[in-house]
Amino acid sequence: MNTLQGYCNYRVPYADSDQMGFVYYGRYLTYFERARNELLRALNFTYKDMEARGLGLPVIEAHVNYHQPACYDDELRISAELSWLKLVRMQVFCQVWRGQDLLADGYTIHAVMNLQSKKATRLPKDLEKLFRLHLESSTSPETAHCAPGKEV
Amino acid sequence: MNTLQGYCNYRVPYADSDQMGFVYYGRYLTYFERARNELLRALNFTYKDMEARGLGLPVIEAHVNYHQPACYDDELRISAELSWLKLVRMQVFCQVWRGQDLLADGYTIHAVMNLQSKKATRLPKDLEKLFRLHLESSTSPETAHCAPGKEV
Amino acid sequence: MNTLQGYCNYRVPYADSDQMGFVYYGRYLTYFERARNELLRALNFTYKDMEARGLGLPVIEAHVNYHQPACYDDELRISAELSWLKLVRMQVFCQVWRGQDLLADGYTIHAVMNLQSKKATRLPKDLEKLFRLHLESSTSPETAHCAPGKEV
Amino acid sequence: MNTLQGYCNYRVPYADSDQMGFVYYGRYLTYFERARNELLRALNFTYKDMEARGLGLPVIEAHVNYHQPACYDDELRISAELSWLKLVRMQVFCQVWRGQDLLADGYTIHAVMNLQSKKATRLPKDLEKLFRLHLESSTSPETAHCAPGKEV
Numbered sequence: 001m002n003t004l005q006g007y008c009n010y011r012v013p014y015a016d017s018d019q020m021g022f023v024y025y026g027r028y029l030t031y032f033e034r035a036r037n038e039l040l041r042a043l044n045f046t047y048k049d050m051e052a053r054g055l056g057l058p059v060i061e062a063h064v065n066y067h068q069p070a071c072y073d074d075e076l077r078i079s080a081e082l083s084w085l086k087l088v089r090m091q092v093f094c095q096v097w098r099g100q101d102l103l104a105d106g107y108t109i110h111a112v113m114n115l116q117s118k119k120a121t122r123l124p125k126d127l128e129k130l131f132r133l134h135l136e137s138s139t140s141p142e143t144a145h146c147a148p149g150k151e152v
Numbered sequence: 153m154n155t156l157q158g159y160c161n162y163r164v165p166y167a168d169s170d171q172m173g174f175v176y177y178g179r180y181l182t183y184f185e186r187a188r189n190e191l192l193r194a195l196n197f198t199y200k201d202m203e204a205r206g207l208g209l210p211v212i213e214a215h216v217n218y219h220q221p222a223c224y225d226d227e228l229r230i231s232a233e234l235s236w237l238k239l240v241r242m243q244v245f246c247q248v249w250r251g252q253d254l255l256a257d258g259y260t261i262h263a264v265m266n267l268q269s270k271k272a273t274r275l276p277k278d279l280e281k282l283f284r285l286h287l288e289s290s291t292s293p294e295t296a297h298c299a300p301g302k303e304v
Numbered sequence: 305m306n307t308l309q310g311y312c313n314y315r316v317p318y319a320d321s322d323q324m325g326f327v328y329y330g331r332y333l334t335y336f337e338r339a340r341n342e343l344l345r346a347l348n349f350t351y352k353d354m355e356a357r358g359l360g361l362p363v364i365e366a367h368v369n370y371h372q373p374a375c376y377d378d379e380l381r382i383s384a385e386l387s388w389l390k391l392v393r394m395q396v397f398c399q400v401w402r403g404q405d406l407l408a409d410g411y412t413i414h415a416v417m418n419l420q421s422k423k424a425t426r427l428p429k430d431l432e433k434l435f436r437l438h439l440e441s442s443t444s445p446e447t448a449h450c451a452p453g454k455e456v
Numbered sequence: 457m458n459t460l461q462g463y464c465n466y467r468v469p470y471a472d473s474d475q476m477g478f479v480y481y482g483r484y485l486t487y488f489e490r491a492r493n494e495l496l497r498a499l500n501f502t503y504k505d506m507e508a509r510g511l512g513l514p515v516i517e518a519h520v521n522y523h524q525p526a527c528y529d530d531e532l533r534i535s536a537e538l539s540w541l542k543l544v545r546m547q548v549f550c551q552v553w554r555g556q557d558l559l560a561d562g563y564t565i566h567a568v569m570n571l572q573s574k575k576a577t578r579l580p581k582d583l584e585k586l587f588r589l590h591l592e593s594s595t596s597p598e599t600a601h602c603a604p605g606k607e608v
Contacts, residue, residue: 177362
């Protein structure tokens with residue numbers, strides 16, 4: 001069974017709209033973050049725990065494809081799943097859905113950082129194991145991506 | 153001469169607009185912050201210096217009056233001046249102008265906080281003196297407010 | 305029975321935090337907006353419906369009291385209720401809770417605006433009736449405010 | 457002479473910082489927007505003019521590479537230049553500099569949209585000509601990118 005996906009529901013506030021009547025393109029990176037937070041929580045872990053251990057996951061690359069505009073008061077479903085994991089890097093793939101419509105997708109690549117020294121570091125063994133276990137138990141991305149809003 | 157006013161110019165990005173075609177009401181609190189930063193800088197001091205000394209000025213009360221909407225691509229002028237100073241509190245009065253039009257005004261009240269302990273503390277003597285000197289040298293608020301965009 | 309309160313739950317994203325480790329003070333105005341949206345929805349109406357009828361409720365005054373800081377990953381509960389209603393104005397009172405702790409409260413005052421002409425207008429009779437009915441059926445504010453997170 | 461680059465200076469407010477002490481990764485898309493606005497203005501045109509003609513340039517793809525973190529109170533210089541132009545699409549390349557340090561770069565791809573119908577449309581001849589003229593007069597990207605903050 002695949003528990004690798006984190007997701008959350010999100011109601012679009014007026015604050016996220018712009019004068020084109022769409023959600024401003026920069027807000028999607030916060031949407032992605034919300035789903036990443038839930039991805040860690042789905043692993044019985046939180047990013048807050050991670051910080052408490054002196055580790056951070058700053059974003060070193062971000063990409064968004066905008067397929068259809070999200071709008072004010074839409075109820076969105078945002079998902080995140082781990083794409084790959086290396087010693088000091090990982091990629092998370094995210095999607096933003098409104099019902100059966102995929103509005104946007106993209107990814108973020110994260111470095112592992114020591115919060116004290118602000119230097120790159122290796123993921124601790126226990127976290128690496130946790131992440132890797134889930135990566136391996138994951139269904140193929142193709143399958144996973146077909147199932148918006150399905151609690152897989 | 154009154155050097156108590158901080159101000160900055162600010163071009164409104166699309167990001168600040170909402171689908172009513174106006175600047176979203178919450179953004180003005182960031183506008184106020186920008187002018188407050190310049191107020192400290194006008195005193196040959198910065199909020200960054202303050203943090204380096206272990207002190208913060210968290211907002212404990214904020215008020216905004218919206219007179220006319222700001223819009224995308226407007227060139228705004230935002231000003232901030234100290235209204236009063238107590239042992240552990242201070243109030244800053246802010247205004248947002250577009251040319252001769254006052255679009256919004258309001259204030260923030262700040263506590264002085266020890267960043268380590270996150271507890272309220274007294275403003276150090278040297279800073280209190282600096283702020284108080286400027287408060288006293290200030291022209292009356294009435295006069296100051298009549299002079300948008302004038303480098304006083 | 306009082307159905308006058310709108311509320312929503314909200315998980316604080318990293319995007320809302322600032323380098324003091326608290327939620328940035330300007331974000332609370334978006335929090336208030338989220339609860340206001342739910343207040344209208346609780347009246348079987350939405351702000352989106354209102355816009356479809358050519359009406360808007362721009363904010364003309366906003367006030368926030370910050371009691372305790374909200375932090376990253378906190379699960380907040382935000383509530384909104386109508387304080388008073390006049391021909392062309394209304395006030396909404398909002399609160400931000402984390403469990404039993406009141407983190408912030410405040411209010412917004414709204415004008416009723418014709419979206420086409422961008423001029424002030426009167427609230428249509430049916431909406432005024434709807435709002436007034438709920439105002440009158442409301443328990444006293446004192447009582448209501450004692451019940452954070454209680455679905456009244 | 458190449459006037460194809462738009463740029464602006466930007467002082468980072470506290471609002472843009474997050475609790476890692478860095479500028480939150482999503483804000484860079486607003487930074488890119490600010491420079492894009494100036495790119496159009498450098499062509500004696502504004503995005504506001506474009507909207508007045510019923511045209512919009514919604515983003516359909518965005519990419520950011522984060523090289524070094526920007527921080528609160530940093531004075532940034534943000535640049536934008538046209539990478540390519542097709543009948544209904546264009547790409548803009550952006551960079552964020554602090555002094556001689558390139559903090560981030562990336563691009564956005566835009567569709568040309570009829571604001572009324574919300575459908576893709578062709579860029580009007582006069583605008584296409586304006587953009588193309590500047591593309592052709594542009595120095596090679598390699599040269600341009602070496603010149604942060606230089607008014608080329």
